[in-house]
Amino acid sequence: MSKLVLSFSLCFVVCAFFASSSHAQCKRFTEKQCLPNLSPFTNNGQINNATLFEGDSASLIMTFYSLLDYRLMVCSHNVLGDSVHFKVRDNDGNLLFNSLDAGKNNWDFRVNSTQDLMVSVIAPEDSENMTDIPASGCVSIIVGFKE
Amino acid sequence: MANFKERLKMTNAYKHILLGVLTVLFAASCSNNDHVETPPTEKIVDPDLDVNTKDKARFQRAKIVFFALPSPIETARILKKSGAIYNKSFLNPSSSVSSYTTSVQKAIALGIYVADLSYANSFKQQQDCLEYFSAVQQISEDLSLSNIFTAQFIELIEQHINNEDSVLKYLSDSYWEANAQLKENERESVAALVAAGGWIEGLHIASSLVDIDNSEDQLADRIAEQRVSLKQLIKYLLSFKDPKILAEMTQDLKKLQKSFNKIEVKIERQVKTVDVDGLEVVGNKKVYKYPDGVLKQIVTEISEVRTKYI
Numbered sequence: 001m002s003k004l005v006l007s008f009s010l011c012f013v014v015c016a017f018f019a020s021s022s023h024a025q026c027k028r029f030t031e032k033q034c035l036p037n038l039s040p041f042t043n044n045g046q047i048n049n050a051t052l053f054e055g056d057s058a059s060l061i062m063t064f065y066s067l068l069d070y071r072l073m074v075c076s077h078n079v080l081g082d083s084v085h086f087k088v089r090d091n092d093g094n095l096l097f098n099s100l101d102a103g104k105n106n107w108d109f110r111v112n113s114t115q116d117l118m119v120s121v122i123a124p125e126d127s128e129n130m131t132d133i134p135a136s137g138c139v140s141i142i143v144g145f146k147e
Numbered sequence: 148m149a150n151f152k153e154r155l156k157m158t159n160a161y162k163h164i165l166l167g168v169l170t171v172l173f174a175a176s177c178s179n180n181d182h183v184e185t186p187p188t189e190k191i192v193d194p195d196l197d198v199n200t201k202d203k204a205r206f207q208r209a210k211i212v213f214f215a216l217p218s219p220i221e222t223a224r225i226l227k228k229s230g231a232i233y234n235k236s237f238l239n240p241s242s243s244v245s246s247y248t249t250s251v252q253k254a255i256a257l258g259i260y261v262a263d264l265s266y267a268n269s270f271k272q273q274q275d276c277l278e279y280f281s282a283v284q285q286i287s288e289d290l291s292l293s294n295i296f297t298a299q300f301i302e303l304i305e306q307h308i309n310n311e312d313s314v315l316k317y318l319s320d321s322y323w324e325a326n327a328q329l330k331e332n333e334r335e336s337v338a339a340l341v342a343a344g345g346w347i348e349g350l351h352i353a354s355s356l357v358d359i360d361n362s363e364d365q366l367a368d369r370i371a372e373q374r375v376s377l378k379q380l381i382k383y384l385l386s387f388k389d390p391k392i393l394a395e396m397t398q399d400l401k402k403l404q405k406s407f408n409k410i411e412v413k414i415e416r417q418v419k420t421v422d423v424d425g426l427e428v429v430g431n432k433k434v435y436k437y438p439d440g441v442l443k444q445i446v447t448e449i450s451e452v453r454t455k456y457i
Contacts, residue, residue, distance in 0.1 A: 023331040045218040045322030062215040063376040113433040114372035
């Protein structure tokens with residue numbers, strides 16, 4: 001019994017460690033690979049990142065103020081490939097921006113009035129990945145502003 | 148003998164219970180390493196989710212929804228752009244920093260002080276900036292946010308205090324780091340309280356400066372617009388699995404929302420345009436109108452909520 005308890009406890013500690021380590025890696029990735037590209041906009045201090053598997057998606061619903069210019073940027077770890085893309089829609093579901101059409105991972109804009117926008121990030125499945133294990137990597141949605 | 152058998156039975160039962168508990172703990176720790184504390188509680192219709200997936204079940208499980216608010220740093224900027232003036236007497240005195248005892252109070256106070264600091268920096272109030280940086284440093288340490296607002300960091304701020312943009316950058320980077328640490332340590336409910344504190348203080352500054360007899364005052368519009376972020380803030384607080392420490396704040400904000408919902412909104416449809424600098428301008432225009440007495444009521448209620456938390 002004591003061996004069983006020890007095994008489970010060990011597994012629990014290892015899992016907790018990996019969960020924390022995944023957050024730390026994602027944070028470091030965002031810090032090094034994403035935030036520097038926000039310039040000349042100022043990072044708004046919010047952290048919106050997660051580890052996504054290919055085929056996963058993440059959405060950000062955020063309020064944007066009318067008197068500021070914004071840069072919205074999505075960056076993803078290389079392991080997910082170049083096909084990670086994002087779309088921005090208003091409250092009525094109208095498509096305002098599609099990074100696939102624009103061919104870039106950031107969008108500079110201003111809103112007519114303070115409002116919520118929905119940013120959807122999609123990490124498509126890699127058809128060339130023949131293994132049973134889907135690729136996974138950090139994806140960050142970052143927001144910068146300037147006057 | 149019978150007693151021995153009974154004890155043996157009990158021991159076996161304890162073993163099963165312990166095994167069950169450990170299994171649950173193990174499953175919980177391994178099932179989702181991204182958002183232990185913040186799964187969304189509502190299903191959101193997202194038209195972009197119709198992608199080709201081999202395993203729809205996995206796809207649904209992995210969908211992540213973030214709720215994000217404008218930071219107190221942004222709020223201070225729009226206040227200045229809307230004609231606000233600087234008045235230190237509206238701010239939470241930095242000397243109150245040691246009066247917060249619980250982690251809930253401290254988290255809310257951190258948001259309040261970040262908002263005050265941003266407001267002071269927007270108006271280039273260097274001495275006040277240093278004072279509020281010091282308060283933020285102390286309360287961050289109390290919240291076990293390490294290596295952010297260090298003595299070296301404060302020295303750096305002192306060296307660049309004359310440069311508003313540098314101070315803004317240091318502030319936003321450190322606010323990001325604080326949020327990142329809270330997420331890393333699975334204390335996102337604390338981050339939510341920081342955001343709520345910052346939001347309340349921004350609104351308090353605006354409502355202290357607004358002319359309540361003049362609904363044409365730009366600040367009245369800025370207050371009305373907070374109806375959008377208030378809705379978002381409440382959704383954010385409600386998205387936590389265990390909202391115990393957020394319950395009181397959520398209730399207060401819901402009460403405030405009732406008054407905000409009295410503001411009339413007229414939506415004017417707009418098409419996407421591009422301004423002279425090539426920047427895309429998007430989204431509908433909203434025109435707000437306060438029925439008689441509503442602005443005054445909102446100002447009073449904001450003051451009551453804020454007083455409760457400072």
